[in-house]
Amino acid sequence: MIATRLRQRRATTAPVQGTPSRPKVVVVGAGFAGLAAVEELAKFTADVTLVDRHNFATFQPLLYQVATAGLNPGDVAFPIRTVIRSMARTKFEQGELASVDAERKFIVLEDGRTLDYDYLILGVGATANYFGIAGAREYSHAIYTLDEALDVRNHLFRQFEQAVAHGVRDGALTFVVVGGGATGVELAGAIAELAHKALYTDYTSLNPDDVKVILIEQQSRLLEAFHEELSEYARRELRTRGVTVLLEETVEALEPGVILLHSGREIQNGLVLWAAGVAVPAVVGRLGLPTGRGGRLMVGGDLRVIGSEHIFAVGDTALASDLSGNPLPQLAQPAIQGGRHAALQICALAKGETTYPFRYRDKGTMATIGRRAAVAEVGHGIRLSGTPAWLAWLGLHVVTLLGSRNKASVMINWTWHYISWGKGPRVILGG
Ligand SMILES: Cc1cc2nc3c(=O)[nH]c(=O)nc-3n(C[C@H](O)[C@H](O)[C@H](O)COP(=O)(O)OP(=O)(O)OC[C@H]3O[C@@H](n4cnc5c(N)ncnc54)[C@H](O)[C@@H]3O)c2cc1C
Structure with missing residues (x-):
């Protein structure tokens, strides 16, 4: 109990100096985590740019039914522009993340486009781990x-x-x-x-x-x-x-x-x-950010990437832990809850408040x-x-x-x- 409280206190950080009250937020990845973050940010005064390599969100848990002819592809894909249609300050850019300049606060997409941010949320999901097995x-x-x-x-x-x-x-x-x-x-x-x-x-x-x-x-x-x-x-x-x-x-x-x-x-x-x-997509390992088990980005209690005041990592990409320090599973619920949490922390920081730790509720x-x-x-x-x-x-x-x-x-x-x-x-x- 005491250890838990200490951990919570350590994860709570002071407001970040110079955060604008209407921050520019870039969210990379329109999966469970990214979309949850964007929905939460839309309730708040922030200018949000959502980036994904596809122009649709994929419902991964039912992909196997597409593969086995149980469902049609369109049943598990949803256009991102439709998701954000009612979000006045949110825009979408289709593109693939190539790198992050954490110092100067911008990201670069594969086609060379750059996007500035005050806060960045990374939620690029996961991919297969072959453990180096030949073939x-x-x-x-x-x-x-x-x-x-x-x-x-x-x-x-x-x-x-x-x-x-x-x-x-x-x-x-x-x-x-x-x-x-x-x-x-x-x-x-x-x-x-x-x-x-x-x-x-x-x-x-x-x-x-x-x-x-x-x-x-x-x-x-x-x-x-x-x-x-x-x-x-x-x-x-x-x-x-x-x-x-x-x-x-x-x-x-x-x-x-x-x-x-x-x-x-x-x-x-x-x-x-x-x-x-x-495993996480290869690009994650090239971002120059700290990674841990499975190549996932290491985050603090409030889901900010260790050593970065302005970058959050969420969902499958992040190595977030429960209050006992166990890594959270790479599942939809931790992604949704983590995405929301990161958005709420950005809102708190923009209001000059402190962040607070993520508590995963296992449903x-x-x-x-x-x-x-x-x-x-x-x-x-x-x-x-x-x-x-x-x-x-x-x-x-x-x-x-x-x-x-x-x-x-x-x-x-x-x-x-x-x-x-x-x-x-x-x-x-x-x-
Ligand atoms: C086959 C399968 C079945 C599953 N079944 C279940 C289940 O039954 N229950 C459950 O809870 N979980 C299940 N999961 C896990 C669950 O789908 C994931 O935990 C969840 O999708 C993670 O959400 P996320 O937002 O982190 O990533 P994702 O939902 O994967 O979203 C990541 C997004 O990032 C985008 N992206 C990736 N790389 C880039 C890039 N370089 N630039 C721009 N965009 C990029 C992708 O296009 C994608 O839209 C399953 C996963 C799979 C693969």
């Missing part, structure tokens, strides 16, 4: 962007079409997911559901027994962040859906069409999905496995699995989606998916 980057797919999700969808359906045309060769219908966390479990469950349902309806000449979905996890259980009971439930449910779960297996290397495991096992495959680890964690199967931990030791967890998962995702059109579209798609046993957009785009 992992080249011969696997990760799903962090809409393009990547569509790439996976194209690849999956090309495998089916090729199998119809030329027969099932060299494990062409073996789909391997690496990483048994929430993303890996969701992907494995969705691919298994898609593969088996699609074969029965659309690819009737293929034998369902030729499809294999393998989930590889190096720990002794899936969903390490959840209670053991829920891990076991997830494993059982995946098995029922035809997924082979390999625990305590480590990936040694990837070669074209083959994944090599530490145990000596080699798996010929048609697709490897990488859900094994999270629980969920993961879905497939139709009527999910797990959820919702605080106070309450654990759910099966249909109640699945309904909670569906409800939460619809509520969190941006835009009424997207919410309605996702609900219609899910209902259709449920009734029709998954006849989604099974199309190969781009030839």
Whole structure:
């Protein structure tokens, strides 16, 4: 208790001299964190420029459903200009962050444009961590962007079409997911559901027994962040859906069409999905700002980057901690709450007030496995699995989606998916 109070006091800092009452704020990244910051700043007198490399915000938690033809790409993307339409002092610039001049307070975009700031909020999200495993980057797919999700969808359906045309060769219908966390479990469950349902309806000449979905996890259980009971439930449910779960297996290397495991096992495959680890985008390491575990930007209690009075880091990009000093998970809730907090600190500083520390409120964690199967931990030791967890998962995702059109579209798609046993957009785009 005393230690906590001390930590809080240390994180509280004096007002920054010379802060204008109407500061210029640049927010880089229109993800959960950046958008939460912008929404909060819009309530206050600040001139805000939001920057993102895309002109839309991506709802990452449902990307895997785009990849497995459950949802359309437009369901999980929302135009940024629509988000900020009602925010009078907020503008958007599409561009990719290249560098930050912390001394002179401006950022440089890849095309050479510069943007001055009084305060900068960095929330550029995360990307895959390949841990230096040979061939992992080249011969696997990760799903962090809409393009990547569509790439996976194209690849999956090309495998089916090729199998119809030329027969099932060299494990062409073996789909391997690496990483048994929430993303890996969701992907494995969705691919298994898609593969088996699609074969029965659309690819009737293929034998369902030729499809294999393998989930590889190096720990002794899936969903390490959840209670053991829920891990076991997830494993059982995946098995029922035809997924082979390999625990305590480590990936040694990837070669074209083959994944090599530490145990000596080699798996010929048609697709490897990488859900094994999270890193930050390469640009973060080039900003000249202090980084810690996973390359994340080191921040103080108020979420300012260590050593920078005017730069905040939020969401997956930041190495923020809870009050016990444990790093916060790279999930939507810490990003949303962190984004809001950074905005509130800028408001406080502009009013000549002191900053105060970020307190993360854990609202629980969920993961879905497939139709009527999910797990959820919702605080106070309450654990759910099966249909109640699945309904909670569906409800939460619809509520969190941006835009009424997207919410309605996702609900219609899910209902259709449920009734029709998954006849989604099974199309190969781009030839
Ligand atoms: C497949 C998948 C499933 C997930 N499922 C869940 C889940 O079920 N529940 C959950 O809580 N969390 C989930 N997460 C994690 C969650 O999506 C992230 O924690 C959350 O998106 C982090 O928010 P953020 O704002 O930090 O980053 P993001 O939402 O990733 O936003 C970062 C933004 O920065 C932009 N950007 C990146 N680099 C640059 C640059 N150089 N210049 C300009 N802009 C840039 C990107 O375009 C993006 O818009 C999932 C993540 C993935 C990938």
